[in-house]
Amino acid sequence: MKQSYITTIGVDFRFRTIKVDDKIVKLQIWDTAGQERFRTITSAYYRGADGIIIIYDTTDRNSFLHINDWMNEINKYTNEDTCKLLVGNKADCKDDIEITTMEGQNKAKELNISFIETSAKDATNVELAFTMITQELIKKKKKKNFTSLKNNHAKLKLSTHDNSPQSFCSC
Numbered sequence: 001m002k003q004s005y006i007t008t009i010g011v012d013f014r015f016r017t018i019k020v021d022d023k024i025v026k027l028q029i030w031d032t033a034g035q036e037r038f039r040t041i042t043s044a045y046y047r048g049a050d051g052i053i054i055i056y057d058t059t060d061r062n063s064f065l066h067i068n069d070w071m072n073e074i075n076k077y078t079n080e081d082t083c084k085l086l087v088g089n090k091a092d093c094k095d096d097i098e099i100t101t102m103e104g105q106n107k108a109k110e111l112n113i114s115f116i117e118t119s120a121k122d123a124t125n126v127e128l129a130f131t132m133i134t135q136e137l138i139k140k141k142k143k144k145n146f147t148s149l150k151n152n153h154a155k156l157k158l159s160t161h162d163n164s165p166q167s168f169c170s171c
Contacts, residue, residue, distance in 0.1 A: 067086070
């Protein structure tokens with residue numbers, strides 16, 4: 001039995017502060033609508049994003065089939081350093097699953113991005129999804145800092161103070 005959920009219309013915005021690897025990280029989260037009619041609005045929010053979470057509904061094959069379309073759109077407006085995470089949501093709806101975990105993992109592997117299944121309804125793995133993308137962001141920033149130092153280029157700052165924001169993510 002399909003349940004009804006409130007979907008994003010246009011764009012929703014929130015800040016979230018999490019602790020990852022003894023660092024306090026302030027995330028700036030832009031929740032953009034996944035419907036086709038909002039595509040021109042939401043594409044503007046990809047520019048400058050450090051990380052993007054692509055979410056499909058595990059009970060709706062159609063949402064899964066549009067992942068490549070969204071990735072093409074995202075790749076138009078982001079650079080190769082943008083972290084991406086594929087999330088299969090509604091993992092709690094076991095009886096209505098149309099996309100298996102294996103299919104989700106294979107799609108993520110094909111796209112060369114990380115993968116996790118979540119349930120927004122019961123909060124399963126939601127925190128872990130944000131932690132995963134934040135860890136990837138920190139790792140990329142550190143690598144970029146090291147490369148910049150090695151090549152005598154400008155250095156990106158990644159603070160190591162426990163109580164200060166570490167990174168901003170337009171997810």
